[in-house]
Amino acid sequence: MGFLTRLQRARRTLVIGLFAWVALLPAAQAHLMVAQRGTLNLVDGGAFMVLSIPVLAFQGIDDSGDGLLSSAEFGAHRQSIIGAVKQGVVLSDAQGPRELQGMMLSLAPPDHRGEGESEGPSSQLVVMGRFDLGEPGSPLRFQVNLFGQSAAEQVFRVTASRADKSEQHLMTLTPQQPSADMFPSAWQTFADCVKLGAQHIFEGPDHLLFLLVVLAAGWGWRHVLGALTLFTLGHAVTLVLSLKGVVSVPASVVEPAIAATIVGMAAFDAIARYRGHRPPRWLLFGLVFGCALIHGLGLGAALSELGLDRLHQLPSLAGFNLGIELAQLAVALVMVMLALAVQRWRGDGGLQLATRLVGVMAMAMGLIWLVQRLSSLA
Structure with a gap:
């Protein structure tokens, strides 16, 4: 049995298992409510x-x-x-x-x-x-x-x-x-918020899955650097605006929208691969920036629930943002290293097949989250 046949069977098994596993979970929430x-x-x-x-x-x-x-x-x-x-x-x-x-x-x-x-x-x-x-x-x-x-x-x-x-x-x-x-002092507040920001990314499956979809659209260093930069700028803008009260969007809108960004980016990449041509870089990066604005609203809600230190607002914001970026950078580094390992092991064909598998998994998970979060509003 050839490698591609085995990988295709593994893909079908993994996707079926993914649906069964997620169906047993409650609606995934990126942000914890305070009681x-x-x-x-x-x-x-x-x-x-x-x-x-x-x-x-x-x-x-x-x-x-x-x-x-x-x-x-x-x-x-x-x-x-x-x-x-x-x-x-x-x-x-x-x-x-x-x-x-x-x-x-x-x-x-x-x-x-x-x-x-x-x-x-x-x-x-x-x-x-x-x-x-x-x-x-x-x-x-x-x-x-x-x-x-x-x-x-x-x-x-x-x-x-x-x-x-x-x-x-x-x-x-x-x-x-x-x-x-x-x-606490301003420095201690900053250090605590760095830890909170990193923890929120590592414990937020929707943010990690979106990042994976974006990076899988192209593993070149220009793509990775550009996507990370725009994702950082986008969510930093709405994070600050939401905490300052300039922008206020209820969680009932933000949470389904975050799931929709995962589905949308995965579908965009799948369509581009099906047609056999890469979309313009400016279009891809524009979508990343727009989706990042939505994710920033969720991150702002998370920091608001965790408690923005009114004594040290600037260190709190700076620390939380830095923690998010450090966590994203660490995740991106691991993803790129895995992609390089697959490419060395199975060549460009193996990497493309693995990337398609990532897209299918992300779209399935995003759709399930989207349905769950919309149904919770009923």
């Missing part, structure tokens, strides 16, 4: 906290197994909840963890209320209390280890404020990064 909220107000040597915590973050308190906490369950497990909060919500200074004093617990506004119940059952528990701080001006670090099970319960947004200096700082905590410094 939990909280505040930390520093006043007169203390930090006053209000924090909403998902019920499913606590072990052994949901006796009914419905994912909610009733008033009866709340009363029965109150002491274990207090112990879990003291261990899972920590504010530390230079002297170590500070004790949470005067803790008050209450059920959040209920998801539904049974007959005769004054409160609950609820999916959220509200915690209030005061951390007694040590030396004034000591660096502070806040940590939460009480995350729920669903994606919506995997992020806390906590706003820290310091009344004497009129400062506010938004912290975004996740299971991967459960702690954050309060009121």
Whole structure:
């Protein structure tokens, strides 16, 4: 059996498997929605906290197994909840963890209320209390280890404020990064945002797939350099404009549009290959730039949800953008190296066949995402 025949069979098998695998997944989302909220107000040597915590973050308190906490369950497990909060919500200074004093617990506004119940059952528990701080001006670090099970319960947004200096700082905590410094320096903010930008690209399958489609349209260094440059410029423009409030497009429009860019670019490349001629470079790069504008809206929404540091807006934007570009450059380098390896192993014919396979996979995945995201609007 010849190599091309085996590769064609592998392509059919891979595409069928891809459809089956993706069909089992929920709608792919590039940007995580924030669920939990909280505040930390520093006043007169203390930090006053209000924090909403998902019920499913606590072990052994949901006796009914419905994912909610009733008033009866709340009363029965109150002491274990207090112990879990003291261990899972920590504010530390230079002297170590500070004790949470005067803790008050209450059920959040209920998801539904049974007959005769004054409160609950609820999916959220509200915690209030005061951390007694040590030396004034000591660096502070806040940590939460009480995350729920669903994606919506995997992020806390906590706003820290310091009344004497009129400062506010938004912290975004996740299971991967459960702690954050309060009121960080500009340099630390920049470094953190570089990490966030790179992480967003590596964890955003739609951005990576679009980049793969664009690079597969031509593996020459001029094409790779031009495509990366225009993709960078395009999404940087709308990223900044969206964060500044100049452009505002709802996620219900942006998310399907991002999936459509993948389908569109893959279809454009497939048609060009079928006709047997390359489109003008200016047309291809123009499409890349236009699609990048759409992707920038999604990236702006992601940074907005993660929390743009109002104290250091410029370092936040610069760091997030730099992280995105470094991640894209790393991905592009790996893709080019793989393309060169295929070309050396199987020649130009093998590379062309592999490129067509990439286009088919990208179009299939993009179509599935597009249908899923549009159907979620119904």
